[in-house]
Amino acid sequence: MKLQQLSSKVWILPAHPDDEKIQPAVGVVIGGNETVLIDAGNTPRLARELLGELEQIKAPPVKHIIYTHYHWDHVFGACVFDAPVTAHFLCKKKLLEFAKLSWSEEGLQTSVEKCMIRAESAKIIRAGVDDWSTFKVVLPIQTFEEKETLVGEDYRLELTHVDSKHSNDSILVEVVGEGVMFVADAFYPAPLRVNPNDRALDRMVLKTMLASVAEIFVHGHGDPLTRAEVQEILELA
Numbered sequence: 001m002k003l004q005q006l007s008s009k010v011w012i013l014p015a016h017p018d019d020e021k022i023q024p025a026v027g028v029v030i031g032g033n034e035t036v037l038i039d040a041g042n043t044p045r046l047a048r049e050l051l052g053e054l055e056q057i058k059a060p061p062v063k064h065i066i067y068t069h070y071h072w073d074h075v076f077g078a079c080v081f082d083a084p085v086t087a088h089f090l091c092k093k094k095l096l097e098f099a100k101l102s103w104s105e106e107g108l109q110t111s112v113e114k115c116m117i118r119a120e121s122a123k124i125i126r127a128g129v130d131d132w133s134t135f136k137v138v139l140p141i142q143t144f145e146e147k148e149t150l151v152g153e154d155y156r157l158e159l160t161h162v163d164s165k166h167s168n169d170s171i172l173v174e175v176v177g178e179g180v181m182f183v184a185d186a187f188y189p190a191p192l193r194v195n196p197n198d199r200a201l202d203r204m205v206l207k208t209m210l211a212s213v214a215e216i217f218v219h220g221h222g223d224p225l226t227r228a229e230v231q232e233i234l235e236l237a
Contacts, residue, residue, distance in 0.1 A: 003028065003053045006216055006224065007178040009155060011057070013041070013050050015221045022073045022124055024220035026050060027182045029175055032153025034063035038173050038182045038218075041077030043128020044135060048080055064150065066159065067140060068184035069167040070094040071191075072117060074220070076125060078138035086150065087140035088161050090169035099137040107132075118193060165190045165202045172205075174212055181214035185221070187233075206234040 001023075003011045009030055016023035023046060027038025035054065041047040054062070067075050067087035075095065078085060098116065101107040108125060111117040117125070129135050142148075148159040156176040164170040170186040187205040189198060209217055209230055217225045225233070 001049065001053075003057060006180055006218070007175070010175050010178050010180045012218055012224070013053060014223070019221060020120075022121060024073055024184065025218055025224075026077075027173070027218060028054070028059070029155055029157065030059055031155030033060045034152055035059045035061060036064045036066065036150070036152065036155065036157065037062055037081070037083070038066050039068055039074040039184065040065050040081065040138075042073040043076055043125060044080050045128040045130065047077030050077070051080065064152070065138075066150070066157070066171075066173055067091050068173065068182065068186070068220075069170045070098075071167060071185070072098070072121065072125065074184060075138070076128075076135075079134065079136045084142065085138055085140040086142040086144075086148065086159070088169040088171050089143040089145060092140045092143050094169060095137055095139055099139055101137075103135050103137070104132045115193065160208070162186050162202075162205050162208055164188075164205050165195075165198070165200075167191075170205075172208065172212075174214055179213070179215040180218065181209060181212055181216070182218045183209055184219060187219070188221075201233065201237040203234060203237050206230060206237060210234065 005011050011028040013026040015025040029036040062081045062083045065083050065085045070091045112122050150157040158174040160172045164186040166185045166188045173182040187202045
């Protein structure tokens with residue numbers, strides 16, 4: 001997968017077109033001498049591929065990571081980066097349960113037995129971890145409840161919590177001045193293992209997206225959406 005540039009400061013490592021890969025998009029914001037990641041990839045192997053892509057565009061070091069929500073496919077690559085993480089406080093609370101596990105082949109199997117991770121997902125994680133001794137669940141060190149603003153060298157990010165059907169720790173991340181918002185999986189239905197009977201999209205989140213000034217919306221498992229496309233999705237939801 002190759003980085004795609006969306007604006008002067010924003011790139012993405014696109015979502016894998018094969019849904020069975022469970023490989024969501026990762027956001028990259030470059031401001032001055034630092035890089036911020038929106039999510040961290042589904043495994044250390046993918047995170048290392050992202051590092052290679054960042055080197056290709058001569059991106060500055062990754063200085064910060066933002067988790068959009070706690071699901072493993074958005075956070076398990078973070079151990080590759082030496083960078084602090086910001087997320088909603090519920091995200092940290094949920095990840096603490098993952099962090100308690102002794103991560104190894106046995107620990108992965110335990111996560112499946114406890115229904116924390118599906119067996120199909122465990123196969124992807126197993127393939128993406130080359131050395132369990134270097135793997136860990138990276139917890140957020142900075143958390144917030146409703147809104148947070150991250151200001152760095154030549155960038156400003158507005159973080160907004162949305163109590164979405166998909167995950168109640170979800171946040172939207174707007175890159176101010178760039179017309180780009182990262183929404184990850186926030187408008188998706190609840191995961192099948194949580195509620196297999198409700199496959200409706202989250203209209204509240206879609207309306208919140210449209211209330212912003214963003215023109216491009218990067219979601220987790222598909223191509224970025226235009227404002228017109230989000231409006232059409234809302235009308236059909």
